[in-house]
Amino acid sequence: MRTVVPDRGQGRLSEAWRYCVGTGRFDLALRRDYQESLALVQREIGFRHIRGHGLLSDGAGVHRPYEHAGERRVRHVFTYVDQVVDAYLDLGIRPFLELGFMPSGLASGEQTVFWWHGNVTPPASHAEWAELVRATLRHLVGRYGLDEVRTWPIEVWNEPNLKEFWQDADEAAYHRLYEVTAHAVKEVDAGLLVGGPAISPGADEWLPRFADFVAARDVPCDFVSRHAYSSGPAQHVPFGVHQTLMPAEALLEQFATPRRQLAGGPLAGAPVHVTEFNSSYRPDNPVHDTAFHAAYLAPVLAGGGEVCDSFAYWTFCDVFEEIGVPASIFHGGFGLLTHRQIKKPTYHLYAFMARMGEEVLARGADHLVTRHGDGRVSVLAWAPADVTGGDPVTGHQVRLSVPVGPAGSAFLLRSSVSEEHGNAWAAWRELGRPASPAARELDVLREAAEPARSHRALPVRDGRVELDLRLGAHEVTLAELTPVLVDETPPWWDDRRLLGLGEENPA
Template identity: 75%
Template sequence: MRVSVPKEPTGRLSDAWRYCVGTGRFELALRRDYQDSLALIQREIGFRYIRGHGLLSDGVGVYRPYEHRGARHVHHSFTYVDQVVDAYLDLGIKPFVELGFMPAELASGDETVFWWAGNITSPRSWPEWADLVRATVSHLVDRYGLDEVRGWPIEVWNEPNLKQFWAGADQDAYHRLYELTAHTVKEVDAELQVGGPALAPGAGDWLVRFADFVASRDVPVDFVSQHAYTTGPAQHVPFGTHQRLAPASRLLEQFAGPGRQLRGTALAGLPVHITEFNSSYRPDNPVHDTAFNAAYLAPVLAAGGDLVDSFSYWTFSDMFEEVGVPTALFHGGFGLLTHRQVKKPTYHLYAFMARMGELLLARGQDHLVTRDATGRVAVLAWAPVDLTEHDAAPAGYTLALSIPVGAPQGTAFALRSSVSDEAGNAWAAWSAMGRPRSPDRRQLDTLRELAEPARRHQALPIADGRVDLDLTLDRHEVTLVEITAVADETPPWWDGSRILGSGNEQED
């Protein structure tokens, strides 16, 4: 059955999908490969904010205690902070500030998380923690200006409901941390945005208890944050993980969770930011590298903005070392890009979204249709995935649309860009190469070429202001079709049959 797309917009397409993107720990941004990757992302997609862990961890070197003349002092150093934030702003992206983890010499214990040992314990000196927060936020304001930093969300810690990220998953201790931190941020300037609690999925009533606590203590909260993933327990193999996936609709259910839980509380109606989301929560799950991942997440990008103010893909690049230095180019990393800027299929899902128009015409279980101010119509379509038979998911999925265009008759030019199991899939090409752990320059060039979407074009006849678009989608395909009415400027003397000099030799 052909779906008739309305001529008039039904609203505007939310850009919540591009509000923020995740990154590896803060100081990784000092590396050339990181900055090259972020520059590419910003040219072709263009995120507004970037969020990652470890701003206050030892690798950034902000907290520097010392002794002088028998007295203990603390120096706050922002050498690396300045370099990273300057680089972000030069690339057109702003920090979504996460305050964590604990500097080792300020920590009350030695429990850490990740290969790079982020300390997850509360401060042994709460006044020194407040001084650290105050100094950091004040420095950002002094360097970048109050008007600028007022626009940067400041999030307190990461996933405190998990014992891996906050010692004992002690909610009372987190409440104390949040209260002190939020008041300290507001002491710098009352209009700075502070929020949390950045909960991992499965937090139960943590968010409701957080809402009750901040209301009872009159603690400032400007936004609420949570994370969303859909994979089950990890099945470990050497340098990798496999997991079962829940349907992608479960991500949308998680997006909707904070608004539902906070209904009737003092935090009802606050902005909700999903500051991490992906299919798997593991940085070594090969599903991230596949075309399946792109098709799986397509309906989430298409509809997620109706539920939250932002949802941040975790992460933009495989420059990420939570479980150690990666052992191969493709290793199941979170990134839209591998090291050395090889694009994954999910990268193209985002690049396709970046080419959608602002006006929403239609949205279905397998498609999204928009129009921009120039009249260009963009169709994003995806083949629904099969979670039960991943290796036997059907190909040949069909979709028929009737599309309104900006002319009553004539022809329209349609440009189609596609990624699938076969097209625009560097992971599949790398597998066919024998999975070289460290591809040489020639192999890298080949992978970059094969990572580009397959492109084709066609002329579509316009009848009564519409064109018929018939799509057959390959296995795990995500496709973008851009349609513009043709203003024909062919000169009257043009005759394609004479390109090789045939026809009437007498000059017209």
């Protein structure tokens, strides 16, 4: 059955999918591999904001207590912060500030998380914490300007509903931290954007209580945030895990939950930012590296902007060390890129989205159709991703009647990733899974990571192109249709006279 795409637009395509992207801890941005990876991502995708942990952790070196004349004092040092933020802005991406974790010199306890020991205890002094927040934001405003910093959302902590990220998952203690922090932010400037509570899946009951708390205490809150993952419990193997997955619709449901929960309450209408999302919450699950993953997330990217204001992929690259230094170039990391800038299939899903038009023409269970201002039409289509473990679907058909306007023909450029194409993980496996590929192997993997591309001319009848896309296993394809309005072939030219294109050198 062919789907007739209407000529009339259905509204603008939301950019919620590119508003923000996740990153490893703050000070990793000082590394060459990190900055090269981010530069590539920004050239081909172009995210607007970037969010990660560790802005106030010891690795960034901001909070520096010392003694002088027998008195404890604190110096705030922004040497690394300036280098990182300067690099971000040079690459056209702005911070989405996450205030955390606790500097060891201000912490009330010794509980930490991750290989790099981020402290997750409340401050020993809320007054000193508030001054740390004020000092950091005053420095940023002074260096980058108030108008600029007002565009950087400021999120208070990370997943306080989990005891691993906030001591005892103490909700009342988080509310106190949020209250102190939000007031400190607004003391710097009332126009700065502050929000939370950055909860993880499985803690939906926190959000209505958070809304009631900020309303009852008259605490500023400019946006609400949460995270979304769709994997089951981890089944550990050495240097990796396996997990089941819920259908991709579960992610969209999580994206939509805050608006539904907050409707009619004190934070109804507040922007909703999903500041982390992925399939698995583990940085060592090989599903992240696969073609399956791109097909699985395609409907999420296509539809997520309908139910929330942003959803940030966790993370843009594998320069990421929560459970230690990765043991292999492909290790199931969260990133769109591996170390050394090898593109994963999900990278191409994002790159395809970046080439979609501004106007939505049609949506379906397996496609999204958009139009550019110059009349070009882009179609994103994807094969089903079966989370039950069955054999992948091959030969999935997407058949569309696409409006391109009056033209003699349309030029089709098709780019695809699948189990067979644009799948560097599969090539790495066939190479024998080299943990640290040599230079030539890196070149091979980068070449294998590129999408398959094809092109041809399609006839236009009554202003429409009949587009038939047959998709391979876990294929995600971008079909770009450009109307050919003028054919400038000279009247004396005959392609049939070229060897291999027609008759054999006719007289």
